[in-house]
Amino acid sequence: MGVCGDNCLYCPRYIATRGGKAEDLEKVKGLWVRLGLREPSIPATDLACYGCTPQNKCAYNEIRTCAYERGIDNCGLCDAYACELVKAALAKSDTLRSRACSVSTSEEMELLNRAYFSKEQNLDQIRLKRHKKNKP
Numbered sequence: 339m340g341v342c343g344d345n346c347l348y349c350p351r352y353i354a355t356r357g358g359k360a361e362d363l364e365k366v367k368g369l370w371v372r373l374g375l376r377e378p379s380i381p382a383t384d385l386a387c388y389g390c391t392p393q394n395k396c397a398y399n400e401i402r403t404c405a406y407e408r409g410i411d412n413c414g415l416c417d418a419y420a421c422e423l424v425k426a427a428l429a430k431s432d433t434l435r436s437r438a439c440s441v442s443t444s445e446e447m448e449l450l451n452r453a454y455f456s457k458e459q460n461l462d463q464i465r466l467k468r469h470k471k472n473k474p
Contacts, residue, residue: 339464341390341405341412342398342427343457348449351387372441373434398427414464428458 339345346352350369354362363382370376370385375397388394396402401413401423410416413424420428435455438447 339412339460340398342401342424343413343461343464344454345452345456345460346387346389348452349387350446350449350453351385352389355386355388369442369446373438375434397430398423401427412461412464414461415468419461419465420458424461431455431457 340349350366351363354366360382363385366385367376367380367382371378376385384395390396390402392402392406404421404423405411405413405416408416413419413421431454435450438450438455442450
């Protein structure tokens with residue numbers, strides 16, 4: 339699970355990177371171009387993702403930096419959840435979901451829903467588990 343609540347196990351970028359096939363990153367590039375997230379001229383290799391690391395380019399760098407400064411692995415573990423950074427990420431995901439519905443195949447949408455559009459549910463589940471664990 340990413341710091342922001344994205345589920346890396348379903349992330350097309352992460353899956354393609356781990357698979358190591360250049361053609362899989364090219365497919366991801368095509369989807370990212372259709373979604374308006376990248377320009378067609380970007381090399382597909384620039385989309386490689388190895389998960390939430392400080393070196394990895396991320397749409398939510400501010401969230402990742404904040405979490406690491408607080409010493410937590412995930413925003414659902416934060417006492418300030420849901421802060422303005424998380425609310426902005428959720429709004430950004432909602433906007434992307436609307437766009438994705440019109441340019442993605444049903445298979446792509448299923449992956450995108452699991453990877454990116456379930457942030458709030460993922461973070462809420464982590465938060466709930468944390469509270470259950472900490473109850474006397």
